[in-house]
Amino acid sequence: MDLRTVDRSKLKDINDVVIDTTKPCEERIRSYMEQIENPYCYLDNGIVVGIGYADTQVSLHERLKSYALSLGMK
Numbered sequence: 001m002d003l004r005t006v007d008r009s010k011l012k013d014i015n016d017v018v019i020d021t022t023k024p025c026e027e028r029i030r031s032y033m034e035q036i037e038n039p040y041c042y043l044d045n046g047i048v049v050g051i052g053y054a055d056t057q058v059s060l061h062e063r064l065k066s067y068a069l070s071l072g073m074k
Contacts, residue, residue: 001041003050012036013043 017035019028036042040051 001050003041003048006041006048006050008043008048011038011041011043011048013045014049015045 012035014036017032019032021028023031033039042049
């Protein structure tokens with residue numbers, strides 16, 4: 001998907017999503033999915049956000065740790 005050419009009018013804004021934190025986790029997830037419709041491509045204050053995953057053996061934890069270290073965080 002090319003984020004520069006996606007039809008913004010068909011995307012939901014994540015700021016419009018309301019989650020009832022008193023509900024069980026499964027219901028919160030279902031509600032989120034129903035509201036956002038496409039969790040891989042949505043708007044955040046008018047900015048198109050695309051989520052994707054690489055086919056790699058490196059974990060998200062390792063990536064985040066590496067990123068934090070690159071920022072000088074310990």
